[in-house]
Amino acid sequence: MILFLLTLILLKMYRYLLFCVVLLTACKHSQDCPGFDDRDAAWLVYHVNDTIKFTNAANDKIRFVTTQRNTDPSYSEVCHRGEPAGYYCKPCTSSASVSAVTDTLRRNYYRINLEMLNPDGNLSFAVYDNMGILDYDYDTHTVKSADKLDTLTLGGTLYHDVYFHEVDTLLTFMTNTIVWKTYYNKQYGILGFYDRQTHSLFYRE
Numbered sequence: 001m002i003l004f005l006l007t008l009i010l011l012k013m014y015r016y017l018l019f020c021v022v023l024l025t026a027c028k029h030s031q032d033c034p035g036f037d038d039r040d041a042a043w044l045v046y047h048v049n050d051t052i053k054f055t056n057a058a059n060d061k062i063r064f065v066t067t068q069r070n071t072d073p074s075y076s077e078v079c080h081r082g083e084p085a086g087y088y089c090k091p092c093t094s095s096a097s098v099s100a101v102t103d104t105l106r107r108n109y110y111r112i113n114l115e116m117l118n119p120d121g122n123l124s125f126a127v128y129d130n131m132g133i134l135d136y137d138y139d140t141h142t143v144k145s146a147d148k149l150d151t152l153t154l155g156g157t158l159y160h161d162v163y164f165h166e167v168d169t170l171l172t173f174m175t176n177t178i179v180w181k182t183y184y185n186k187q188y189g190i191l192g193f194y195d196r197q198t199h200s201l202f203y204r205e
Helices: 002-027
Strands: 026-031 051-057 061-071 075-081 094-102 111-118 122-127 131-137 143-145 148-154 158-164 179-185 187-193 201-204
Touching: 026 143, 051 187, 075 187, 122 179, 131 158, 131 179, 148 187, 148 201, 158 187
Parallel strands: none
Antiparallel strands: 026 075, 051 061, 051 201, 061 094, 094 111, 111 122, 122 131, 131 143, 148 158, 158 179, 179 187, 187 201
């Protein structure tokens, strides 16, 4: 009789433990998400402590120093049980960004920013208040559509596949814009920008 009761108790404990295991595995699941792809990060050409120098026809100088470069690492995403069956997992996401600030006193609020968001399909490049956003394809690692010049010469240097962003400074809400046009490419990053204060084009030295 005692042996029979012990067997029943053990059987109930086994069923309870089995139920707990099934409950836990049914409510949680995970997926492995990759970090930001190096092939995409190649569009963010600057690294920490890089110096980016610009000059204009009057030999004015503006210099930037890269202070931050961030790329998301791989991670594990917890998924949850969906209805009526299966799991719901949030889409994997990743991003990368680069920031540089100027040490030029006249423009101590100037900043260069490059940023990419996957899977949003954005690649943005900015000098202070002028930001261009490119439609980027993370499957082919290329820009799908944007304002682009096949070639452009700045300061005597010929560049290829140049993207640009400009604003109409005649519009009322753009009258205080400090940088109204910016040039960018994959190989060198920011190639040049038009500065309202000096009414001049600054380009890479």
